[in-house]
Amino acid sequence: MTVQPIRKNGLIIRHVPHEGIAGYRAPIEAAGYALDRIDVSDAGFGAVDLTEPDLLIMMGGPMGVYEGDTHPWIACQLRRLARRIDAGRPTLGVCFGAQMIAAAMGANVYPGPAKEVGFHSLSFVDLSSPLRHLAEVPVLHWHGDTFDLPADVELLASTAAYPHQAFRRGNNILALQFHGEMGFDPRFEEWLRQWPDAIVETGASVEGMRDQHSRFGPGAVDAGRAMIAEWLAGLS
Numbered sequence: 001m002t003v004q005p006i007r008k009n010g011l012i013i014r015h016v017p018h019e020g021i022a023g024y025r026a027p028i029e030a031a032g033y034a035l036d037r038i039d040v041s042d043a044g045f046g047a048v049d050l051t052e053p054d055l056l057i058m059m060g061g062p063m064g065v066y067e068g069d070t071h072p073w074i075a076c077q078l079r080r081l082a083r084r085i086d087a088g089r090p091t092l093g094v095c096f097g098a099q100m101i102a103a104a105m106g107a108n109v110y111p112g113p114a115k116e117v118g119f120h121s122l123s124f125v126d127l128s129s130p131l132r133h134l135a136e137v138p139v140l141h142w143h144g145d146t147f148d149l150p151a152d153v154e155l156l157a158s159t160a161a162y163p164h165q166a167f168r169r170g171n172n173i174l175a176l177q178f179h180g181e182m183g184f185d186p187r188f189e190e191w192l193r194q195w196p197d198a199i200v201e202t203g204a205s206v207e208g209m210r211d212q213h214s215r216f217g218p219g220a221v222d223a224g225r226a227m228i229a230e231w232l233a234g235l236s
Helices: 022-030 073-086 096-104 130-134 188-194 194-202 205-234
Strands: 010-012 033-039 055-058 090-093 109-120 140-148 154-158 166-169 173-176
Touching: 022 033, 022 055, 022 205, 033 109, 055 073, 055 096, 073 090, 073 096, 073 140, 096 109, 096 140, 096 173, 109 205, 130 154, 130 205, 140 205, 154 194, 188 194, 188 205
Parallel strands: 010 033, 010 055, 055 090, 090 173
Antiparallel strands: 109 140, 154 166, 166 173
């Protein structure tokens, strides 16, 4: 009799419809996770036990962690996220999701010096982490907020404008300010439509961003998938 492997469950928290898991889906499903998704706008979001899933994935969004008055779900999500992090449960945060991890660990999140939008390479503290797959690979950045580094974490990557681009706590908590998942997803066009002012603010253009996406996107996604696959393989 063939014994079927036990499927693990993963939950994606989506903060806006046009920021999904994109290229990270493939390595996560290949690692044996059955993925479900909940939007923060869903009526039942506040009742979800965030410590229960085997893997929690929090994606991006245009809001700031400090905008709880406008988005009451932020405080509710932070409380439940802090319990999950304290329990050491595997958690991945991307962009706004990374900022939520930092805030749940007690760090300040605040507006950065300028918008960082476009495909840029990272600099690394060392290349022993799963982020080594991104060495010399331009990946998409699209943010204007940053965070202080929480206590008891390892800084993994930086850029000149934003020194805190990625960190981890142990093997199970990974926070990524950048978008290594983007490069094939057609929702990129919605990003261009939603936030043209952010592009102009950096001195770029919508057409220039499309060109970057065409040139660098496929390589970024390949590297991002390898990074996530290695991180998942090391979960404890």
